[in-house]
Amino acid sequence: MIARVSLEIALRKEFDYSIPPELAGQVDVGSRVQVPFGARKILGVVTAVAEESGHANLKPILKVIGAQTLVTPKVLKLARWIGEYYCCAPETALKSVLPEAVRKEDAGWRxxxxxxxxxxxxxxxxLPKRQQDVWNIIEERQEIxxxxxxxxxxxxxxxxxxxxxRGLVSITSEVSERDPYxxxxxxxxxxxxxxPAQAVALEKIKEAMDGQKPEARS
Structure with missing residues (x-):
């Protein structure tokens, strides 16, 4: 499997990278990834996934950034439209639809x-008193x-x-979307x-609009 990646540097083209076996289940359209580019390591967004590439000796994706996809197909479509409409590099358009905070390598889902x-x-x-006090809260909430x-x-x-x-509770890590509201x-x-005065004025406006007839065109 290969991934087509749009890099953060504005080159107006996408590059193919191989998906290593250990990342096979993590790379999808919209995934943020780190890839080698010359002697540098650059971040990019996967824009397509395919079975094969027309290029040989592809370099592998180094790692996936973040636990979940931030660039949905709709966001990707919007970025492409912005690039075409405003005649700017697709990479620039893609960066414009993502907040700077989530474009950083260490940014991800909480x-x-x-x-x-x-x-x-x-x-x-x-249980000791302190553990019993904690258990009482957990028992009441069931999840906290x-x-x-x-x-x-x-x-x-x-x-x-x-x-x-003691086998009384489970502690698990879960990815949580941040809701600003x-x-x-x-x-x-x-x-x-x-x-009352506004009501009278509104009625007169409605009557005037209803009384208008479109002019006949010759």
Missing amino acids: ERLFVRALPVNGEFPK LLSELVELAATTAATVRKLED ARETILATQPLVVN
């Missing part, structure tokens, strides 16, 4: 640790962010890990209310 309560088989073990749990219980991650060692309360819009 990974967070979740703590989940597990079914208790047999007799519940006797590790960072939130540590803050609520005024404890440390090490204490939670001890519950994991997660803590915002967005109210539904309501129709604007006009005052």
Whole structure:
């Protein structure tokens, strides 16, 4: 398998790279990748995946940047349209539709640790007070962010890990999309209310518009 990559440097062309076996399940259209280019290592975006290339001795992709694809097919289509409409390099157009923060090599999707309560088989073990306090919160929530749990219980991650060692909880890492409106309360819009004078003016405008007839064309 090969990947066609648009590099971050504006060369107005795409380059083919081989997909090494260890990255076979990670490279797809829209993936951000690091590739060799001469003596340099450059970031780029995969624009297509194919079975073979018309070029020989392809260099392999070095690594995939980020856990999930940031450039969706719609974003890629938009970037291509921008490049054609404004007569700019496709690479420049692609950079314009991505925030600078996510174009960096170390930028990716945020990974967070979740703590989940597990079914208790047999007799519940006797826990030290600190662990019991933590368990009470987990039992009530069933699932909670590790960072939130540590803050609520005024404890440390090490204490939670001890519950994991006892088989009472599981701690897993999950990729989480960042929602800038997660803590915002967005109210539904309501129709604007006009005052009496505005209502009269609006009716006159409607009557004038309804009374207009298109002029006949000869």
